[in-house]
Amino acid sequence: MNRVRFAPSPTGHLHIGGARTALFNYLFAKKVGGTFILRIEDTDEDRSTAESVKSIYESMRWLDLAWDEGVMADGTEKGAYGPYVQSVREAQGIYRKYADQLIAEGKAYRCYCTPEELDEVRKKAALEKRPLTYGGRCRNLTEEQKKEFEAQGRKSVVRFRMPDAGYTGWHDLIHKDVKFENKLLTDFVMLKTSGYPTYNFACVVDDHLMEISHVIRGDDHISNTPLQICLYKALGWTMPEFAHLSMILGPDGTRLSKRHGATSVGEYHKQGYLSETMKNYLALLGWSNAESQQIFKKGELEEKFDLKGCQKSPAIFDPVKLDWMNGEYIRLLPKNEMLDLVMPYIKESGLDTSASKVPLIDIVALEQEKCKLLSELPGKIEFFFKDPVYNPEAVEKTLKAPEVPKILNGIKEAYAALPEFKEAPIEAATRAFAKANALKAGQVFHPVRVALSGRAEGPTLFRMIEYIGKEESLKRLDKALTLI
């Protein structure tokens, strides 16, 4: 049975990198018919917050990355391997039990070093230009020594006793064979003085207990993997397969961070990206199929995803390509879905569309194909609902020509005389006017557009005029004449 997990630590919003990891785990599970598990790794007592958990759930839901096991949005747990929150598991003594077992077997030991003392060890190691391996100062304490430390009021952590010689390696599903020399690895902390487990320990215990078959995570965890493998061996457990995903970097080639703009999934949502875009784009960051396919229809990624297509080298996040892709997805949207999705942005813009006689869905559809972001739409259609803001450049360029007053007056008369103010008759009347006055079509169209909308670019002209309406159009033509 294939079981994978996404195990975020709730110390902030879901980031792009985390979302990509979650997505790849999800896609892998879908592809092989496995189980996708969400586990909350809140063993950082200082930084974990309930709001972060909530925010992560929200982002996962927005991205439609449904998990089969774990804590559900309503707070209940689903699955037979729970609890799925590490702080809850800690309270049940799960980690302590295995730590005690390893201590009893001599594979782990209590260490009484203070943070200050460890600092000295690190400084010394740096000074002597040798790797920091902690050195196992407390590895072989006698009972008397332990009692003395305890009498001094020292607190202890539990450290894992690393093998002194040999190598620890594995066959990574993405990186192939990776190995580390044991003597260079440190006796890492398993339990903190607080009794809480550290990441490396909790992760192994839970992955084993939850019967995780494939650990798919960022390659910033490669150096943790040998430590974890040693733990699997010490506990006599079979280890899962490992697949380490390459990192996502910012446009300048450094690790993606706030300096590069939006980094959390929630921010992209707010800016007007579709969740389908995010999934598709993120999937292509470090993964591809043999056809270099760019756009994937709903459900297609789930079918085509394969760890074999994963890239070893880091990928730079390209906001320009993201925008292109979002435009592609927006154009694919049915009119009604577009309206639903863009509604929150219209509301937020403060645009009052209630007085319009034309259904909003039709006006939105007029500019849908031109949006790269949902948030751009309100600005594109606002002149339908309120007085146009005349763009000075457009006014200068197209309304200042000598023949314009004559044109706008003539068009006004022509429109006033129209019995039916619809796209086709408006176009006919406009073209007839141009012809009658020996003007090129464009010579008339452009000033009319600017006069009615205030700008040089916009929707298809005669439909636009129809939607503005007869009365309002005549009013705006008058207004425009005063600007010349």
Next chain:
RNA sequence: GCCCCCUUCGUCUAGCGGUUAGGACGCUGCCCUUUCAAGGCAGAGAUCACGGGUUCGAAUCCCGUAGGGGGCGCCA
């Protein structure tokens, strides 16, 4: 400093010993067009990081070097 990982157009990538090194974003030009987009077509853009091997033949295999990234916490 030590350890590990990585290296094909500006960017995301295909490639798995013999290709005119393919696609996508972006860029340039043309077409379409009332505008802006979209779309169509064409084009520029990669001596496959560099240096050695192996081989009849290397982007593809091996070894070095350089550059980039990650890790070296009682953070995950």
